[in-house]
Amino acid sequence: MSTTVAEPTEPSTGTATDPAAAAAVRAVELHKTYGSGDARVRALDGVDVEFATGEFTAIMGPSGSGKSTLMHCLAALDEPTAGQVYIGADELSRLSDKQRTIIRRDRIGFVFQSFNLVPTLTVLENIQLPLSIAGRRPDPDWLDLLIDVVGLGHRLDHKPSQLSGGQQQRVACARALIGRPAVIFADEPTGNLDSVSGAGILELLQRSVREFDQSVVMVTHDPAAAGHADRAVFLADGRMVDDMREPTAEKVLDRMKTFDSGAGRHRGE
Numbered sequence: 001m002s003t004t005v006a007e008p009t010e011p012s013t014g015t016a017t018d019p020a021a022a023a024a025v026r027a028v029e030l031h032k033t034y035g036s037g038d039a040r041v042r043a044l045d046g047v048d049v050e051f052a053t054g055e056f057t058a059i060m061g062p063s064g065s066g067k068s069t070l071m072h073c074l075a076a077l078d079e080p081t082a083g084q085v086y087i088g089a090d091e092l093s094r095l096s097d098k099q100r101t102i103i104r105r106d107r108i109g110f111v112f113q114s115f116n117l118v119p120t121l122t123v124l125e126n127i128q129l130p131l132s133i134a135g136r137r138p139d140p141d142w143l144d145l146l147i148d149v150v151g152l153g154h155r156l157d158h159k160p161s162q163l164s165g166g167q168q169q170r171v172a173c174a175r176a177l178i179g180r181p182a183v184i185f186a187d188e189p190t191g192n193l194d195s196v197s198g199a200g201i202l203e204l205l206q207r208s209v210r211e212f213d214q215s216v217v218m219v220t221h222d223p224a225a226a227g228h229a230d231r232a233v234f235l236a237d238g239r240m241v242d243d244m245r246e247p248t249a250e251k252v253l254d255r256m257k258t259f260d261s262g263a264g265r266h267r268g269e
Contacts, residue, residue: 023050023086024183024215025074030083032069032238043069044080045238051183056209056216058226060252061235062259068187070235071219075108075185076100088182105134109176109214111205113188115168117160117175124156127174138178146174149207166197173204177212184208186218190225202228223252 032044043066051057051074059067072078074085076092085092087103095103109130110116117126127146131138147153150170160168169189176184186205190198206228208214218229226232227249234242236259244251 024053024055024088025217026050026084026086027070027074028084028086030070030073030085031081032066032073032078033081043238044073044083047083047235047238047240049233049240051215051217053182053215054209054213055231056206056229057218058229058232058247058252059217059219059235060221060223060226060232060256062256063221065235066238067219067235069238071185071187071217074217075110076104105130106179107182109179109181109184111169111172111176111184111186111189111201113191115160115165115172115192117168117171119160122157122159123152123163123171126160126171127178129175130179134179136179142180143178146177150174150204164197165193166200169193169197169201170204173201173208177208177214180212181214183215183217186216188220189218190220190222195224198222198225223249223256226252 027047027049030044030047031042034041034043045066047066047070049070059070061067069078073080076085076087079093087107090103092100092103118129121129124147125132128138128143147156150173152167152170152174155163155167160171163171169192173189176186184205189201189205193201202225205216205218209216209230216229218225220226226247229247230245232244232247232252232255233240234244234255242255244255
């Protein structure tokens with residue numbers, strides 16, 4: 001029988017004794033393969049990891065290590081071949097397509113490298129888009145706070161093409177936060193930005209954790225970006241190989257240097 005997905009105003013279906021309820025996101029023995037025979041690619045190979053509520057975690061690894069595949073499975077954008085993914089206490093494989101859509105809409109926020117703003121909408125309309133799709137009105141106080149946090153109150157009537165890359169990504173962050181999701185997944189959010197704009201986006205993600213009690217899970221290849229996180233987890237060849245608390249750019253870079261230069265070249269990113 002399918003698990004019932006709670007409405008946004010209701011508590012999760014989990015209880016205090018449910019091990020999945022202690023984490024914002026959790027993966028258990030996660031496997032993902034593509035293709036078959038000689039073309040078979042094992043992108044994830046038995047990954048066990050959980051991401052705590054109110055924590056900023058970076059997922060690191062060499063190209064082809066499986067980090068983006070892991071995030072897509074965790075965010076209900078892709079289905080694992082085997083294993084379980086929990087969002088709070090809800091195990092995704094037990095849910096219908098409609099229930100997973102509700103999970104993505106109400107409890108997950110996304111920030112992408114390419115911004116993914118709608119070019120015909122204004123800044124304000126882009127920020128409110130997830131709620132508009134859901135047929136919900138924003139909380140005016142929360143909306144005002146987000147606009148203040150991203151510092152774009154003077155650009156609300158502008159279109160994305162009239163903004164810098166850093167400003168567009170700040171709009172994307174506000175859009176990810178507008179529905180007050182339990183977890184925000186960020187896929188290389190600073191990849192298209194200069195160092196100053198990138199640092200501003202990382203500070204926004206830090207604020208969402210510290211001030212708004214969000215959970216942020218960020219895929220990045222940049223040790224400096226990972227240095228803004230509370231924790232960094234490392235993948236190689238589709239497997240978890242390290243878990244670092246209080247990462248710094250220097251510690252992450254040193255860890256990355258230890259990876260075999262050929263690791264992951266037959267894996268899926």
